Structure formats: structure tokens, C-alpha cells
Amino acid sequence: MKFLDHLEEWLIASLMGAATLIIFVAVVHRYLSGLPIPWLQDQLIRINASWAQELCIYMFVWMAKFGAAYGVRTGIHVGVDVVINRLSPRWRDKFIVFGLLAGAAFTGIVGALGASFVWEIGHTDQTSADMEVPMWLVYLAVPAGSWLMCFRFLQVMVTFVRTGSLPKHDHAHVEGLDEELGARA
Amino acid sequence: MNALVIFLLLLVLMLTGMPISISLGLTVLTFLFTMTQVPVESVALKLFTGIEKFEIMAIPFFILAGNFLTHGGVARRMINFATSCVGHWHGGLALAGVMACALFAAVSGSSPATVVAIGSIVLPAMVKQGYPRRFGAGVITTSGALGILIPPSIVMVMYSVTTNTSVGALFMAGVVPGLMLAFLLGLTTWVLAKKHNYPRLPKATWGERLVAFRKSAWGLLLIVVVMGGIYSGVFTPTEAAAMAAVYAFIIAVFVYKDLKLSRIGKVLLDSASMSAMLLYIITNAVLFSFLMTSENIPQQMAAWLTSQGLGQVAFLLVVNVLLLLAGNFMEPSSIVLIMAPILFPVAVALGIDPIHFGILIVVNMEVGMCHPPVGLNLYVASGITKMGISELTVAVMPWLLTMLGFLALVTYVPQISLWLPRLVYGTPG
Amino acid sequence: QAPIVIKFSHVVATDTPKGQAAARFKQLAEKATNGRVKVEVYPNSQLYKDKEELEALQLGAVQMLAPSLAKFGPLGVKEFEVFDLPYIFPTKQALYNVTEGPIGRSLLKKLEPKGITGLAYWDNGFKVMSANKPLNTPTDFRGLKMRIQSSKVLDAQMRALGANPQVLAFSEVYQALQTGVVDGTENPPSNMYTQKMHEVQKYGTLSNHGYLGYAVIVNKKFWDGLPADIRTALEGAMRETTTYEKAISQRDNDLALEAMKKSGRTQFTTLNAQQQAEWKKALLPVQKQMESRIGADLINAINKEGVK
Numbered sequence: 001m002k003f004l005d006h007l008e009e010w011l012i013a014s015l016m017g018a019a020t021l022i023i024f025v026a027v028v029h030r031y032l033s034g035l036p037i038p039w040l041q042d043q044l045i046r047i048n049a050s051w052a053q054e055l056c057i058y059m060f061v062w063m064a065k066f067g068a069a070y071g072v073r074t075g076i077h078v079g080v081d082v083v084i085n086r087l088s089p090r091w092r093d094k095f096i097v098f099g100l101l102a103g104a105a106f107t108g109i110v111g112a113l114g115a116s117f118v119w120e121i122g123h124t125d126q127t128s129a130d131m132e133v134p135m136w137l138v139y140l141a142v143p144a145g146s147w148l149m150c151f152r153f154l155q156v157m158v159t160f161v162r163t164g165s166l167p168k169h170d171h172a173h174v175e176g177l178d179e180e181l182g183a184r185a
Numbered sequence: 186m187n188a189l190v191i192f193l194l195l196l197v198l199m200l201t202g203m204p205i206s207i208s209l210g211l212t213v214l215t216f217l218f219t220m221t222q223v224p225v226e227s228v229a230l231k232l233f234t235g236i237e238k239f240e241i242m243a244i245p246f247f248i249l250a251g252n253f254l255t256h257g258g259v260a261r262r263m264i265n266f267a268t269s270c271v272g273h274w275h276g277g278l279a280l281a282g283v284m285a286c287a288l289f290a291a292v293s294g295s296s297p298a299t300v301v302a303i304g305s306i307v308l309p310a311m312v313k314q315g316y317p318r319r320f321g322a323g324v325i326t327t328s329g330a331l332g333i334l335i336p337p338s339i340v341m342v343m344y345s346v347t348t349n350t351s352v353g354a355l356f357m358a359g360v361v362p363g364l365m366l367a368f369l370l371g372l373t374t375w376v377l378a379k380k381h382n383y384p385r386l387p388k389a390t391w392g393e394r395l396v397a398f399r400k401s402a403w404g405l406l407l408i409v410v411v412m413g414g415i416y417s418g419v420f421t422p423t424e425a426a427a428m429a430a431v432y433a434f435i436i437a438v439f440v441y442k443d444l445k446l447s448r449i450g451k452v453l454l455d456s457a458s459m460s461a462m463l464l465y466i467i468t469n470a471v472l473f474s475f476l477m478t479s480e481n482i483p484q485q486m487a488a489w490l491t492s493q494g495l496g497q498v499a500f501l502l503v504v505n506v507l508l509l510l511a512g513n514f515m516e517p518s519s520i521v522l523i524m525a526p527i528l529f530p531v532a533v534a535l536g537i538d539p540i541h542f543g544i545l546i547v548v549n550m551e552v553g554m555c556h557p558p559v560g561l562n563l564y565v566a567s568g569i570t571k572m573g574i575s576e577l578t579v580a581v582m583p584w585l586l587t588m589l590g591f592l593a594l595v596t597y598v599p600q601i602s603l604w605l606p607r608l609v610y611g612t613p614g
Numbered sequence: 615q616a617p618i619v620i621k622f623s624h625v626v627a628t629d630t631p632k633g634q635a636a637a638r639f640k641q642l643a644e645k646a647t648n649g650r651v652k653v654e655v656y657p658n659s660q661l662y663k664d665k666e667e668l669e670a671l672q673l674g675a676v677q678m679l680a681p682s683l684a685k686f687g688p689l690g691v692k693e694f695e696v697f698d699l700p701y702i703f704p705t706k707q708a709l710y711n712v713t714e715g716p717i718g719r720s721l722l723k724k725l726e727p728k729g730i731t732g733l734a735y736w737d738n739g740f741k742v743m744s745a746n747k748p749l750n751t752p753t754d755f756r757g758l759k760m761r762i763q764s765s766k767v768l769d770a771q772m773r774a775l776g777a778n779p780q781v782l783a784f785s786e787v788y789q790a791l792q793t794g795v796v797d798g799t800e801n802p803p804s805n806m807y808t809q810k811m812h813e814v815q816k817y818g819t820l821s822n823h824g825y826l827g828y829a830v831i832v833n834k835k836f837w838d839g840l841p842a843d844i845r846t847a848l849e850g851a852m853r854e855t856t857t858y859e860k861a862i863s864q865r866d867n868d869l870a871l872e873a874m875k876k877s878g879r880t881q882f883t884t885l886n887a888q889q890q891a892e893w894k895k896a897l898l899p900v901q902k903q904m905e906s907r908i909g910a911d912l913i914n915a916i917n918k919e920g921v922k
């Protein structure tokens with residue numbers, strides 16, 4: 001399980017970093033190749049960077065699907081909890097379990113729909129426009145990400161039922177800031 | 186009838202406290218399985234293609250840039266600079282907070298990020314200086330909202346994607362209203378501070394100001410890099426977001442050295458998960474608006490709104506009321522994605538400028554972020570100050586009223602938003 | 615009895631030639647079938663976007679589309695990239711010899727294994743090259759950043775001219791041209807005008823070097839399942855619509871060019887015989903270069919139609 005957690009974190013963090021780098025390089029490439037320096041221009045135009053945008057989009061789609069699963073584990077998905085927070089703890093807990101089950105149901109169904117979609121696309125010759133990679137491989141993010149998310153919802157629910165604790169993301173937390181303020185005070 | 190079923194289902198699911206994205210998605214699935222001919226497989230297709238747009242990629246980039254700035258000491262240096270400029274007036278540190286929020290907003294696309302970046306440094310300092318906690322929380326919660334009005338702005342990116350309006354023009358249009366709102370929030374702060382005689386800082390000498398400016402210059406330069414790069418044609422607004430992230434990374438790690446290389450992974454991970462959450466809401470909202478379109482609901486609602494014979498004035502009033510209501514229980518990205526497709530066609534038919542309409546929506550979203558029950562800025566501020574939501578709600582009141590007044594102004598004086606883009610682009614719109 | 619519903623989705627505005635033709639087809643089809651068929655037109659990517667509409671059609675989520683011909687390459691029918699080749703249609707007649715003759719039919723047949731039936735070809739028009747400097751000879755393109763749609767053929771075309779091809783999202787093009795992220799682009803006059811690109815391009819060359827067109831397609835299973843008499847009636851309506859579409863796309867391109875010339879923002883030129891020869895010399899090798907992708911036989915067959 002720890003291995004899966006790390007793989008998930010490692011995957012989305014590196015997708016984030018790599019996509020940024022790719023666009024940065026593509027922009028620098030375009031800028032330099034627009035400069036009227038003949039020998040440099042010839043060299044640079046020969047390098048084909050037209051795949052950069054498409055690759056960036058696909059990387060971010062994958063990051064989004066797996067990041068959403070990671071988000072379930074860390075409690076980052078925002079919901080409207082004002083109403084249930086006013087209920088008695090017993091009823092509140094029931095709604096929380098219901099919400100988690102609903103999340104598992106939705107992502108489970110979407111995963112199945114996505115899998116059958118990927119299966120069908122897999123039997124065609126569809127490719128992406130720029131990189132010409134098979135589309136089924138690209139779309140695989142939907143079933144894989146959704147089922148991982150489904151698993152995470154169930155995991156969180158089991159933990160909640162057992163221990164009564166939920167992962168809670170603190171939007172206001174800045175890593176390392178407390179130490180700094182402490183040092184200044 | 187279908188519209189009623191759909192909205193009711195969505196509302197009920199949302200109120201159970203499940204994530205907004207899940208309630209949107211479940212509404213669509215339930216409806217597709219029970220009531221229409223639309224093949225459910227199209228859901229899988231939409232879940233992929235909903236975010237398969239290069240313009241949307243600006244969102245993760247801006248979030249990453251914002252995180253590098255916050256963790257990399259850029260925000261802290263901006264505050265020092267702002268303090269040296271306005272610290273000696275009534276409510277000096279609070280005014281510096283407003284100014285720092287405005288500066289930070291010019292490099293960050295998100296409001297909660299602005300509240301975190303500035304608030305987590307300014308608020309403890311204010312308390313230490315003897316300001317009431319309520320006062321500081323009120324200032325920063327509302328000033329942080331400038332994050333989406335002063336360009337760059339994630340909400341503007343979303344509006345432009347849903348309505349095919351130029352992001353560049355929207356960014357331009359946000360500058361004047363953003364500066365104006367910053368001024369008004371500062372004014373409110375000053376008046377309150379003067380009335381209660383809140384502490385002032387010793388006046389900084391020009392030399393000290395210069396030093397503070399020089400130290401923050403690398404961060405301030407990002408404003409020049411982003412806006413300059415876009416308008417000089419080095420990169421597009423989407424690419425600008427990626428450039429900002431790389432620039433912020435270099436400043437944080439190699440220039441200010443506030444961010445250790447070993448923490449980069451954590452910053453990437455945090456940015457990725459925050460982006461993924463937003464992108465997940467977007468996908469499900471796209472799915473939801475797809476369902477509504479295939480049921481002809483936006484078209485019917487737009488037709489109904491048009492048939493009411495509302496003029497511009499009345500329509501804009503209705504829009505404001507609707508959006509303020511929506512701001513009670515949803516966060517900006519979902520509101521824009523769900524409401525814009527319905528309201529935009531009517532606005533265009535009534536001759537309202539798409540850019541002006543976009544700014545109006547953004548200001549509405551700003552208000553919505555600062556009041557309960559759902560208000561991201563408020564949540565973030567409560568996290569920093571450890572104050573309860575109801576206490577914070579009272580705290581933000583004076584500034585919230587200022588914002589509402591400003592909203593009325595922006596709604597009925599389109600020149601505020603349109604003057605600058607028209608000056609730059611020469612053509613209307 | 616409930617009418618048969620045809621959802622016709624497209625990605626352009628209602629006042630474009632394609633948008634108007636879709637509306638005309640609705641009218642003609644509903645009349646020809648005495649209301650037994652109801653056509654619902656969804657313009658402006660309301661229902662499905664550019665990138666997803668073909669999948670939606672294959673799933674049966676929509677019944678009818680008119681995507682641009684460049685979309686069939688990624689679908690696995692690379693032969694359609696032939697339409698993107700420079701100077702493949704020397705005249706409009708050469709184009710119609712292909713699209714209305716056996717070659718056009720056999721190309722549409724290749725879509726059937728994908729679950730798609732092709733009904734007709736619609737025009738967008740022949741393209742204008744534009745930039746902020748005059749484009750008279752291939753040397754004028756040297757180092758220019760030219761915006762293209764994702765396409766291997768167009769990429770090769772721009773490279774053959776010595777230009778630097780750039781793929782850019784359509785929504786970013788106007789501003790990119792204005793600020794200079796890219797220097798120029800190619801478009802039929804009507805697209806150039808409706809996207810207001812003439813405001814940000816100083817020069818246009820009426821080179822007729824390339825063509826942009828659409829194919830009207832339907833979901834094969836849906837189409838084959840229709841009663842024979844209805845299918846015949848719809849085919850008739852489509853024929854009539856196609857004639858109408860060709861006429862208005864020609865008219866729109868003429869009007870757009872007229873309006874752009876009148877605005878004075880863009881200066882348009884035509885190529886003299888020598889310049890045209892230079893363009894051809896630079897661009898014709900692209901046909902050869904693409905033979906391995908598209909098929910030499912098809913390229914040769916189409917070139918033969920041109921000299922008929």
C-alpha cells in the first residue's frame with residue numbers, strides 16, 4: 001500500500017514538473033527561432049516542437065485523473081458541509097459515509113464506462129493528431145484514474161467507520177512558515 | 186420540468202456534504218441512466234475531453250507559480266516593501282497588507298493563494314502590534330480576493346474558455362477595476378483605523394524604501410515578465426503561466442534561496458493535487474453543462490430570460506442577484522462553468538460587452554469568496570487565524586459592504602472595465 | 615408516431631456557410647420526409663467540440679456531423695490528408711471532379727469500417743496566406759512563424775517554404791497574431807474575416823495554394839437502419855443542400871474578401887506567373903514527400919483529374 005501511495009505521489013509531481021519544463025523549452029525554442037540569426041534559425045527550425053502542446057495537455061489530463069485520487073486520500077475535494085455540520089454527530093456520520101459511498105459509486109461506474117470506451121477505441125486505428133500515439137493509451141487515464149479514485153473513497157470510508165477520522169486538507173497551511181515566524185519572533 | 190429535476194437533484198446531493206465534483210457527476214449519471222436517450226458512454230468521452238484544452242492548462246501553471254512564490258520568500262519581501270511605503274499612515278500594517286495583496290495578485294491567479302501568501306505573514310505580525318484579530322482577518326480575507334480580479338486570474342481563464350472571449354483582453358480589463366478596488370479597500374481600512382486609532386509604524390526613509398524595493402524587485406519583476414511577455418508577443422497567456430512558474434522557481438531556489446531543492450517535490454505535489462481538484466470540478470461541470478445542453482435547458486432558460494423583456498439594467502441586476510445567491514453555496518470555478526453558458530448568450534443578445542460581463546462575474550465571485558456558508562477565502566483565513574467562521578463573517582463586513590458598492594459601480598459603469606482594453610486594442614471588445 | 619431525430623452537431627457559428635447549410639438541411643429534410651424526420655442542429659460546439667465529435671458520432675451520441683477533412687487522418691484514414699496537399703487542386707473544377715467523382719466516393723467508402731457513412735463534401739474554400747510583410751516569393755517566408763492546425767502535411771508545407779510552423783489553439787490565434795507570437799497564417803477569406811484576422815495582418819496573398827473542406831457524415835448503423843424511402847428523401851435533401859452550400863461558401867468568400875479590401879487593414883495581392891512558378895517549385899515536392907503517408911496512386915489519380 002505504501003508503495004502505491006508513493007507511486008501515485010511521484011507520478012503526479014513529476015507530471016506537473018515535466019509539463020512545465022516542456023512548455024518552457026517550447027517557448028524558448030520558438031522565441032529563439034524567431035530571431036533573425038540565420039545559422040541559429042536554420043538549426044532551430046529544423047527541430048520540430050509541435051508536439052509540445054499536445055504532450056502537455058495529455059500529461060495534465062493524467063495528472064488530473066491521478067491527482068484527483070490522491071486528493072481523496074488527502075481530503076482536498078471541497079464540498080458543502082455547512083448543513084451536515086449542524087446535524088447531530090450520529091446523523092452527520094451517516095451523511096459522511098453516504099457521501100463517500102456516492103463518490104465510490106460514481107468513480108466506479110465512470111471507470112467501467114471508461115474501460116469499455118478504451119476497449120472500443122483500442123480496436124480502431126485512432127491516433128492523436130500531433131504525436132500520433134494510439135488514442136486508447138491516452139484515454140486509459142479515465143478508467144485507471146477513476147478506479148484508483150474509487151479505491152481511495154472506499155479506503156477513506158473504511159478508516160472513517162473504524163476510527164471516526166477523515167483526511168482533512170488545510171488550505172491555509174504553508175510548509176516551513178511556522179519555523180520562520182518562530183525564528184523572527 | 187427536466188431542469189427542475191436536475192437542479193433539485195444537484196442541490197440535494199450537494200447538501201449531503203459530498204464533494205461538489207461528485208454531486209455534479211452523480212446528477213448527470215442518474216439523469217442519463219433514467220431519463221434520456223444520450224448514450225452513457227459519452228460520459229467517459231466528456232470526462233477526458235472536458236479538460237483537453239490548452240487554455241485550461243494555465244490553471245495548474247498558475248497554481249505552481251503561486252506556490253513557488255509563497256514558499257520562496259517572494260510574498261514576505263513584497264510585504265516589507267509595502268510596509269515601507271504605507272506603514273506610517275493610520276492602520277499602517279493593515280494598509281501594507283492591502284497593498285501587498287494587490288502586488289501579489291499581480292503575479293498569482295488565485296484568491297485563496299493570495300490570502301495564504303500575504304495573510305500567513307501579515308496577520309501574526311498585526312496581532313503582535315496590537316491590532317484586534319478581527320480587523321486583520323477582515324482586511325486580508327477581502328483584499329486577497331483581488332487575486333482573481335488583478336491579472337493573471339484563474340477565474341478569467343475559465344470564463345474565457347466557456348465563452349470564447351479573449352483572455353488577453355480580459356486580463357487587461359481587470360487592471361483598472363483591480364486597482365480601484367484595492368484603493369477602496371485601503372480607504373475603508375484607513376477610515377476604520379483612524380476611527381479606532383490603530384497603531385502606525387515609524388515612517389521609513391527613502392533609503393529604507395529603496396532597499397525594500399530592491400529586495401522585492403525580483404518578485405515584482407514577475408509582473409513585468411508575465412504582462413510584458415504577453416503583450417510583446419513572446420508568449421500566449423497560457424504559456425505565460427508556465428513561464429511564471431519557471432521564473433518563480435528560479436527566484437525561490439537560486440536568487441532568494443528561501444526554498445531548498447529538497448522541498449521542490451513537496452511543492453510540486455501540493456500544486457498537482459490542488460490543480461487536480463480544480464480540474465476534477467471542471468470536468469464534472471463540463472459534463473453537467475453537456476447534460477443541460479442536450480436537454481436544451483440553457484437555450485430554454487436564455488429564451489425565457491429574453492422573453493421577459495428585461496433591459497440591460499434589469500438583466501444585470503438579475504445576474505448579480507443570481508450570482509450572489511450562487512456564491513452562497515458554490516465556489517467560483519463551478520459557478521462560472523455552470524452559469525456562464527446560460528447567462529452569456531442573453532447578455533450578448535442584449536448588447537452587453539462580453540469583456541465587461543466577464544469582469545462583472547469576476548467581481549461577483551470575489552464577493553462570494555468572502556462570505557459564508559461557502560467562501561474559500563474565509564476558510565483559508567479561518568485556518569490562519571484560528572477564528573470561527575461566524576466570527577470572521579462579522580469581521581469582514583465593512584470591507585464586504587465596500588465590495589458590494591464597488592460591484593454596483595462596475596456593473597453599471599462599463600467604462601471602468603472597458604477603457605484600458607479599448608485603449609490597448611483600439612477596437613471595441 | 616414519434617419522429618426520427620437526427621442530432622446534427624457542428625463547431626462553427628450559425629452564420630457561417632456550414633452553419634447556414636446545416637439549417638437549410640434541417641428545413642429541406644423535414645419537408646422532404648413530411649415531418650417524419652426531425653433534425654436538431656447544435657452549432658458552436660454546444661454539444662461536442664472539435665476533438666470529440668467524431669467519437670461521439672461513432673458512439674451514436676449524435677447522428678450527423680460535418681467535420682473538416684483534416685479530422686479523418688487521426689481517425690486512421692490518412693488518405694484524407696490528400697486534401698491538405700499544396701497545389702493538389704489547380705482549379706475549382708479539378709476539385710469537383712474529385713469530390714463528385716469516383717475518387718471522392720471511394721474515399722468516403724474508406725470511412726465505413728469506422729462505422730461512418732459519408733454523404734457529401736462541403737466547401738470552405740481556397741486559402742489565403744497572410745502575414746505582416748508581403749509574401750510574394752518563397753524567400754519571403756524565411757524564418758516566419760506561421761500558425762497551422764495540427765497536420766503533418768501543413769507542417770511540411772510551411773517547412774518547404776522555409777517558414778517555422780507553429781501549432782496554436784484556435785482561440786489564441788487572433789491575439790497571437792496581434793502581439794507577434796506568430797507572424798502569419800493561412801485561411802480561406804471567410805474564416806479570416808469572421809475571425810477578424812484582417813485587423814492584425816497587413817498583407818494577404820491570394821495564392822490558392824491549398825484547400826479547406828468538410829465532409830458530411832452520419833453514423834453508419836443509424837443510417838442503414840432508416841427506412842429506405844426516408845433514406846432516399848434525405849439523400850435528395852442533402853444533394854440540394856450541397857449545391858446551396860457550395861454557392862454560399864463561394865459568395866461568402868467573395869464578400870469577405872471584398873469587405874477586407876474595403877477595410878484597408880490588409881493589402882491583398884495575386885501572384886504573377888513567375889512568382890507562381892516559384893511557389894510551385896517550392897511546394898510541389900511536398901506531394902512527393904507525403905506519398906508514403908497518403909499513397910502515391912491516390913495523389914497521381916487526383917493530379918490527373920486536374921489536367922482533364
Ligand code: NA
Pocket residue numbers: 289290291292293294295331332333334335336337338
Ligand atoms: Na491575479
Ligand code: NA
Pocket residue numbers: 512513514552553554555556557558559560
Ligand atoms: Na460565499
